[in-house]
Every structure is written in C-alpha cells, then in structure tokens.
Amino acid sequence: MRLLIVSHTPHYRAAGVFVGWGPTVRELDYLAELFDEVVHVAPLYDEAAPGSALAYASPRVRLRPVAPAGGETLRAKLDIARLYPAYAAAIGDEMRRADAVHVRCPANISLLALALLRAARRPAPRWVKYAGNWRPDGSEPWSYGLQRRWLAANAHRGVVTVNGRWPGQPPHVHTFHNPSLTEDELAAGRAAATGKRLSLPLELLFVGALTDGKGAGRALQVAAALQRQGVAYRLHMLGDGPERPRYEAWASAHGLREVIFHGWVSREAVGRFDALAHFILLPSQSEGWPKVLSEAMAYGAVPIASAVSSIPQILAETGAGVARPVDDIDGMAAAIIDYVNHPGEWLAASRAGAAVAAQFGYRAYQDAVHALFAGAWGIDLAADRRPPTADHRPPTADHRLLTTDPLTTDH
Numbered sequence: 001m002r003l004l005i006v007s008h009t010p011h012y013r014a015a016g017v018f019v020g021w022g023p024t025v026r027e028l029d030y031l032a033e034l035f036d037e038v039v040h041v042a043p044l045y046d047e048a049a050p051g052s053a054l055a056y057a058s059p060r061v062r063l064r065p066v067a068p069a070g071g072e073t074l075r076a077k078l079d080i081a082r083l084y085p086a087y088a089a090a091i092g093d094e095m096r097r098a099d100a101v102h103v104r105c106p107a108n109i110s111l112l113a114l115a116l117l118r119a120a121r122r123p124a125p126r127w128v129k130y131a132g133n134w135r136p137d138g139s140e141p142w143s144y145g146l147q148r149r150w151l152a153a154n155a156h157r158g159v160v161t162v163n164g165r166w167p168g169q170p171p172h173v174h175t176f177h178n179p180s181l182t183e184d185e186l187a188a189g190r191a192a193a194t195g196k197r198l199s200l201p202l203e204l205l206f207v208g209a210l211t212d213g214k215g216a217g218r219a220l221q222v223a224a225a226l227q228r229q230g231v232a233y234r235l236h237m238l239g240d241g242p243e244r245p246r247y248e249a250w251a252s253a254h255g256l257r258e259v260i261f262h263g264w265v266s267r268e269a270v271g272r273f274d275a276l277a278h279f280i281l282l283p284s285q286s287e288g289w290p291k292v293l294s295e296a297m298a299y300g301a302v303p304i305a306s307a308v309s310s311i312p313q314i315l316a317e318t319g320a321g322v323a324r325p326v327d328d329i330d331g332m333a334a335a336i337i338d339y340v341n342h343p344g345e346w347l348a349a350s351r352a353g354a355a356v357a358a359q360f361g362y363r364a365y366q367d368a369v370h371a372l373f374a375g376a377w378g379i380d381l382a383a384d385r386r387p388p389t390a391d392h393r394p395p396t397a398d399h400r401l402l403t404t405d406p407l408t409t410d411h
Contacts, residue, residue: 001381003035004098006091008070008107009042011063012049018063019053022267023291024104027179030362031102032058034369034381039094041087043068043109051240051264066090070108080108087112100125100373101158105151106132106144114147117156125377126158129176131288133309134162140286159376163289164310174372179365180291181298185271186361192275193300193354198343201232201258202336205277205301207270207292208284210241215283215306218329220247222281222304224254225333231340235259235281236273274299278346279336285326287311294360297321297353302339302346304332320353 005028011020019025020042032038037060044065056063066087069079091113095101100123103113110128117126128151132144151160154172161176162169169175181189204223208214216237223235235256237247240263251259265273274280280296282305289310293303303321305311312323324331339346358364373379 001035001099001379002037002039002097003031003100003102004091004094005038005040005042005102005104006110006113007040007042007104008109009040009104010068011042011044011065012047012053013044014049014053014055017055018044018065019049019055020063022052022054023180025054025056027362027365028061029056029058030179030366031369032060034366035060035100037062039064039098041066041090041094041109064090064094066109084112088116091116095120095123099123100127100379103128103156105130106141106147108143111143111147114150114156117158118150125373125379126156127372127376128156128158128160130160130162131178133286133288134164135166135309136286159372161372162310164313176368177359177364178289178291178294179360179362180294181357181361183361183363185295186298186358188271189274189295189298189300189357190354193298193350196275196278196300196350198278198339198346198350200340201234202226202279202340203277204233204235204336205238205273205280205296206235206282207238207273207280207296208282208290210237210239210244210247212243213285214239215281215285215326216241216243216247217250218283218306218327218332219281220251220254220256220259221329222283222332222336223251223256223259225329226336227256227258229333229337231337233258236277237261238263238265238270238273240264270295271299274301277301278350279304279339281332282306282311283324283326283329283332284308289314291360293321294357298357298360300350300354302349302353304335318352318356320349320356 009021009024011018039062041064045068067083069083087109103110105128130151152170160173162173163178165175206219210216226233248261274296280301280303282290282293284306287309297320303315305323306326307323315321315323322335370381373381
C-alpha cells in the first residue's frame with residue numbers, strides 16, 4: 001500500500017542524502033513500517049542542515065521535494081502564491097498513484113493539499129493530522145483557522161487526528177497522542193524515574209528553539225523568580241537560535257549564575273538531561289502536544305508548562321505536572337516551590353508521568369494508526385508490519401535520488 005504524505009517539514013541536503021527535522025523523520029520511519037511505500041512531498045532548503053536534522057532510516061520513504069515558501073515579509077507571502085502551481089502539480093501527480101493520503105496541518109502547502117482532496121475522487125483513505133492548537137485562545141494565521149474549519153466540516157472527506165479532547169468534537173475527529181519514544185527510551189526512562197528523588201539544587205530543563213514563542217525568555221524569568229525566593233537551582237537550556245546572545249545577556253544582567261546554555265545536543269544527550277531533571281519548563285505561546293514533555297515525563301521530570309491547547313488537559317488527567325497561563329511567571333515559580341515544600345506530591349507527579357509515557361511511544365502510535373485504518377476504511381495494515389526501525393540506521397541509497405530538483409523548478 002502506497003501512502004502519500006504532504007507536510008511543511010523542512011528538508012536539507014547533507015553528505016549526499018536528504019535529512020529532515022528529526023522528530024518528524026523518526027515518526028515517519030515508524031509509520032513507514034505499516035506501508036509498502038511512503039512518498040513525502042515537503043520543502044527542500046538550499047542551506048546548511050540544523051543539528052536536529054536526521055536522514056530517514058526506512059528504505060520505504062521517498063522524498064518528493066518542492067521549493068520552500070513562506071515567511072513574514074510581503075515577498076515571502078507572494079512566493080507562496082507563485083509556487084502553488086508547482087505544489088499542485090507535485091501533489092496531484094503523487095495523489096493519482098497513492099492508495100492513501102496523509103496531510104500534516106497546519107501549513108500553507110497543507111491548505112493546498114486539502115483543497116485538492118476536496119475536489120478529488122480518490123484515494124478514499126484520507127487522514128489529516130492537525131498538529132497545532134485545535135481550539136486556540138488567541139490570534140493565529142488566517143490559513144490555520146481556515147484549515148481547522150475545513151477539517152471540522154470534513155471538507156476533505158476523511159478523518160482528522162488532534163491533540164486532546166474537545167467539546168463538540170465531531171465523530172470524524174479522533175484524539176491521538178503525539179509519538180516520540182522508542183521502546184529502549186521507555187525502558188531507560190522507567191529505570192531513571194524509579195530512583196529519582198527531589199533534592200536541592202533543583203535541576204531545571206528547557207528544550208527547544210531559543211525563541212520567545214517557545215518560551216525561552218519566560219523560562220529564564222521563572223529561574224529569576226526562584227532565585228529571588230532563595231531556591232537553589234540549575235537551569236539547563238538545550239537549544240539554539242539567532243536570539244541566543246540576547247537571552248544570555250538577559251541572564252547575565254539579572255545575575256542568573258546557574259543558567260547553562262548548552263546549544264543543540266544529540267537526542268542521547270537530551271535523554272541524559274531528562275534523567276537528571278526534576279522539572280522541565282515549557283512556557284510556550286502555542287503548542288499542540290509538545291514531544292519534549294512526553295520525553296521528559298518518561299524519565300520522571302515534572303512539567304511546568306503553559307496552559308495552551310491540550311497541555312492542561314493531559315497534565316490534569318495524568319497528574320504528571322502543572323499548567324499555568326502563558327505569562328504567569330510567578331504562578332509557575334510558585335508551583336515549583338509548592339512541590340519543593342511537598343516532595344511527596346512531586347514524587348507522585350514524577351511517577352505518574354513515567355507511568356503514562358508508553359502512550360506516547362512509537363509502538364502505541366503504530367497500534368493507533370492500525371486501528372484508525374481498520375475502523376475508518378476496513379483496511380488491515382497489520383500484515384505488513386515489520387520489526388521496529390532503529391533510530392540511527394544509515395540511510396539507503398534511495399534517499400540520494402531526486403524525482404524533481406526544487407532548487408531549479410520555477411526559477
């Protein structure tokens with residue numbers, strides 16, 4: 001069975017192979033175990049790959065690259081319209097040969113894919129993953145709102161998977177967990193969480209791009225609030241970005257001596273920090289369900305996060321952590337201090353997170369996708385299931401092949 005995927009996941013060339021954003025690449029490697037072939041239509045950038053990029057491990061995944069578009073400037077937005085014909089040609093060509101389509105929203109290219117599905121008669125299996133906030137509290141790009149309205153109305157004539165459970169959720173909209181953990185990582189997490197205890201100095205962790213949107217500045221403000229209260233801590237900032245010097249300067253100006261900027265680190269290193277951490281801070285402005293929370297919970301780190309999208313739902317249901325309004329810095333610091341004063345409650349939250357982590361595993365994800373196809377279309381994917389894919393197996397020669405060179409198309 002051939003699966004077509006359309007997404008805005010950035011890809012790059014590195015050492016003669018295609019690489020893409022690591023978390024999505026891992027997810028699609030595991031998804032590919034359920035299909036004979038997976039074709040991924042996604043943008044290819046003519047720039048150096050970030051440290052988080054990975055090559056596909058599965059030989060079943062083939063990239064159909066398209067030119068990148070999008071951005072904040074007027075010219076960037078006009079580029080989207082200019083490239084839409086090329087996007088439509090690539091998606092339409094692959095759609096005619098696909099047995100099933102999987103669109104990952106929200107994104108500009110995904111909006112076009114939804115429009116094409118609305119007009120197309122086949123294929124019948126159509127699965128859209130909406131990775132953003134299904135019920136946003138604040139402003140969002142107009143295209144995101146349009147995509148959500150189309151999906152809620154089932155204009156694409158398929159199924160939708162979202163993070164969390166929502167009032168009035170239509171029957172074709174299913175709650176899915178965002179996968180991010182291998183079986184080996186789950187086992188390592190259980191071992192680390194079993195022996196973890198709360199002690200001073202607190203080990204705090206932030207994982208993500210160093211941007212205001214991801215909450216890097218607010219994580220520093222939480223550390224400053226703890227310092228004013230006399231709470232001993234170390235804050236490990238894992239991630240990078242153009243604004244890093246500004247955050248480093250802010251930390252220095254406010255006397256935050258126990259903040260360490262590590263830059264991008266390997267996935268294995270993130271696991272070691274998760275095993276060390278008592279708390280993971282994620283005061284971001286917008287999320288679906290952040291994979292970094294699942295990964296930290298598996299190792300017994302307790303989330304202190306912003307109350308956006310499904311985060312407060314899942315933390316409340318599991319008892320694994322605390323969600324506060326995005327800018328409630330004092331509230332986040334107070335939650336940490338409350339755990340310090342009641343270490344038994346911290347231990348219960350730590351154990352609760354580790355106990356539910358398996359639902360964020362790749363194996364659980366495969367089971368959920370299998371159930372989705374069986375329930376929606378009567379398709380049994382289990383017959384083609386293969387053993388789990390190794391996270392870092394060398395890519396095959398197939399990933400060196402270009403079906404179209406996006407850097408010359410329409411230029």
